[in-house]
Amino acid sequence: MIKNQFYLQLRSRVYDIIENESYQTHFSKMFDKFLILLILLNVSAVIAESVDAWYFPNQHLFEAFEYFSIIVFSIEYLLRVWVIVERDKEEHPEIPHWKRRLLWIKSPGAIIDLVSIAPAFLNYFVTVDLRFLRVLRLFRLLKLTRYFAAMRILLVVLNKEKESFKAVVFILIIMIVTASSGIYVVENQAQPEVFESIPKSMWWAVVTLTTVGYGDVIPVTSVGKFLGAMITILGVGLAALPAGILASGLASELEQRREILEQRFRELLLDDEDMNLIRDRYKIDKIRRELGLNKEQAEEVIVQLLREKEYEQRLAEIDKKNYCPHCGEHL
Amino acid sequence: MIKNQFYLQLRSRVYDIIENESYQTHFSKMFDKFLILLILLNVSAVIAESVDAWYFPNQHLFEAFEYFSIIVFSIEYLLRVWVIVERDKEEHPEIPHWKRRLLWIKSPGAIIDLVSIAPAFLNYFVTVDLRFLRVLRLFRLLKLTRYFAAMRILLVVLNKEKESFKAVVFILIIMIVTASSGIYVVENQAQPEVFESIPKSMWWAVVTLTTVGYGDVIPVTSVGKFLGAMITILGVGLAALPAGILASGLASELEQRREILEQRFRELLLDDEDMNLIRDRYKIDKIRRELGLNKEQAEEVIVQLLREKEYEQRLAEIDKKNYCPHCGEHL
Amino acid sequence: MIKNQFYLQLRSRVYDIIENESYQTHFSKMFDKFLILLILLNVSAVIAESVDAWYFPNQHLFEAFEYFSIIVFSIEYLLRVWVIVERDKEEHPEIPHWKRRLLWIKSPGAIIDLVSIAPAFLNYFVTVDLRFLRVLRLFRLLKLTRYFAAMRILLVVLNKEKESFKAVVFILIIMIVTASSGIYVVENQAQPEVFESIPKSMWWAVVTLTTVGYGDVIPVTSVGKFLGAMITILGVGLAALPAGILASGLASELEQRREILEQRFRELLLDDEDMNLIRDRYKIDKIRRELGLNKEQAEEVIVQLLREKEYEQRLAEIDKKNYCPHCGEHL
């Protein structure tokens, strides 16, 4: 019984350290920083291994580091599987443990964690091309996603604007197909080897429409140059369109969240006449974190809100003065 | 009489399947997917045919596929002409059938459909260059426009911002003409063949101003390089301007539509105290589809609206408490 | 006396045709179109003259066309000077004629008109390099500015955002100076001819930071490539910044104008219970044109406004029902 008690306490403590974002102690921060450093070192190692002059003299070191990393990441994965049952324990006590674990294992974050360690174990069962296997370890870079709050907002925006992106991709495909077909018809005679077929002409289309312009494939005939110029002018904006949509979407998402924050704070103000920035810090922080906004943005909204409230009170006072206090009529 | 009844029912059913967007059954979705697949295969075929190594061994296969496609697209076109009289039948019963059909035939979508099959029939009457004719089949790609909701919003934005685009095209023409004339005057002596005339210099101007920069034509004199650098710095933003305008326009169009949606939902709330997300699903969906917004966006607006309503009610209650219920005076 | 009357009437009529934008008859439109066509033909002529194969056989034709254009543009300029006194005659009758004319002559539009014809006359007094003189005629392209409404909004935005642009230009200069100095220090030894001095290295900096990337000057040392990559990553967004600022500024300017339009329409609604789209067309059009918005945008605002008004009326009715009609208390 006492042993069980200890087991539950330990699990809860470990959960707080490695998964609970609201729990921010010195040790949990150190744990996060250690993992971030290990991931960065892993990626550096993969890059460094590709340089023969660095790899061959230090082969044993690289291998030892890889074994160490695999062990750490495996322990991390198993710990997360173990403690994840603590999440939302109070809110949803009815969900059984195995279901919580399965839900987590199927989440994108957990899949990234698994794929980060899987190739290393794969090596024991099947023989895979070593260079390809090494590069697969770069997948560990994605483990960093966990530590970027803004990435989540960006993903939300990407998801919200996905229809716009589909439309842009559709237009881009039309442009590439049209451009490569057009240049193929026009330049095929003059340069039969580079514009041999439409798929080969697509290299020119992609390189031109994205404005990379290596210069290895260029139209040489007058008609080809004219067509190329037209295509470039029309298509050039297109490549910049997704970035524009994403940037606008991000701005409007942040604007929307700021408005929701304002609305929530207004509600707080109803319960609590003068919202106290210090006393209500916990409530404010909870709302703010839910919306993924940072402290400066929240403070800005609060300051503005209190100022508006003061203005409205002054306005109400002036308004009251203008009415007869006995009959309520306007003077 | 019974036969006629059956004919009308059949036409109505076919209309629902191939044209009515509100009618979403398993079969109508399958029909759409089949057509999308056929279009994609057609485009792939055109691209593949240009590769000699793929075309010559499978010539008969490509031809058979083309015949099959032509037949399917022709039947699709005729069916659409036939059933289009069902559209808005209740709202405008006074418009005669031939007028409805003519209106549809003149619509951009129908013209795309016609041009997609026309070249194949053209072949029987006049002899056209085969390669050019093949590439014309790529026009079928535009048939996909029908299945992209976001494309329509993009076209609306393009239409709304058309004056800005005209201004940008005007500035772009000024830039290209000025840049090519300037570089022609300055570099003509040093490189008489590439900067032989203004039209020839325009190739450099377009390649530079769109930031493609192939590197085949480059100013070599100091004055030319200075002028080229100035032109590039000034003009470089210009190429990205249309994309920026389109992205901003898209963001503000979506914002505007979200506001209209909010207004419509507010109106719904007037008729119906607590808008029920499940019961009123049909009304909500109709408004949402009219505005071309997706389900997530509509839900977001509704949740926000209900929250605001609750807040206003709480505010009204607090307000009521502050007034004497007998004399109406402020306490 | 009668002669004077006729003179005044003629001047007023000519003013309406060539300057008054509110006055839109078939003839005034034809006049505008003729001038636009002449400007475009002039620019085409300048471009065509640079091609020896086109110029020498048709030299007389080109010269005749140039004489004709000079005469037309000169008459146009003189006419504008003559009739400009009619502008705002009612609003400001106190300004003397010579002052009105001087004001117009000093306006940017008038200066463009003058510079378009000046070089041709200059030719009679001093001997200038012919090729340079010809290219100067391209200035006539700017005469088209008069016919683009969106250009004026763009110029307003440019003016409003001028401080942002100054900051961007300042950063750009810092970037170019820093990049060229850095690459000069690093690559000077390896490539003493292309990175001979900082001014020479600036060519590389401009070509790289604007993402043109001709490929004629490239860092070859490892340190140079690393520095080049860093500079490119940091600087690449910068080149797109002015376009982004302009696009955002344009969007917010249009948004602001739409809001002012709404406010003005609301004021119209106060005077006139149900704003009649047909009866009040003139007033609406005047406001709309003042704000430089097109008809679709104005109509959208009106439709939205009427809908909101209807909603408010329904809300007011519901509100009234909730109060006792005798004591005014809330039920």
Added chain:
Amino acid sequence: MIKNQFYLQLRSRVYDIIENESYQTHFSKMFDKFLILLILLNVSAVIAESVDAWYFPNQHLFEAFEYFSIIVFSIEYLLRVWVIVERDKEEHPEIPHWKRRLLWIKSPGAIIDLVSIAPAFLNYFVTVDLRFLRVLRLFRLLKLTRYFAAMRILLVVLNKEKESFKAVVFILIIMIVTASSGIYVVENQAQPEVFESIPKSMWWAVVTLTTVGYGDVIPVTSVGKFLGAMITILGVGLAALPAGILASGLASELEQRREILEQRFRELLLDDEDMNLIRDRYKIDKIRRELGLNKEQAEEVIVQLLREKEYEQRLAEIDKKNYCPHCGEHL
């Protein structure tokens, strides 16, 4: 005593001239312009010195100018340290002089000032590579930051959007690492020297993803070209993303400030029935300058505000008419 009085007066006067932005006399403007000119001449000198043909014949001139600049900038720095105690003297009289000076010395602006002169003195103690030392003088360009108001707004936006930028840099690093690793695996066999290792492949990745596209390193295999095209299409928008975020952020920051300005002006209107643009010029200017907006923007807000106020008054009058003045009931 009198001497001390004079000393304090002098310090206050010097403070007004070189640090106080609200104090704008002819002399203080001249002082600013002289410093701006000196900075620009310094930067030009550094650039010019790198050209051997300009430097060697005028070596003494360049050196004399450098000595002169060092003396002026040193005096400027010492003067600023001396007079900075005058800042916020009334608001915070309790802070001792040494603390004020230390605070200023640690501010970014003061550090720039110090670094601008430090290398020249460094030369006396240690022997540094002369060319590197010269280039360090370019740091003086940053001294100009003091004179660009828009730069401060841009820095505020950069700071506010820093989380978005971190996310973009993170994605960019993922893209570069992934792209270079992918192309290394695919092209290593075909081009063993250019794609020798992942770090070497990164040069291609950076040059391609930023759309610079020099053309010195290009994939040659079909698989490499396909991968390259995919990477380019996916990544191309990314490079433009920071500019988009910055532009959107700038627009929304300006919008927010305009709203705050409106709110502050509304508060002014409460104290003072009809805000007088001429009489209240000082108050308006103070608020405006605090928010970093220019005069046009402030005027626009005021005009709009007064118009709205007038509208509300008219609305209130109409509203009053519709109610019985005796019983308060709606007529």
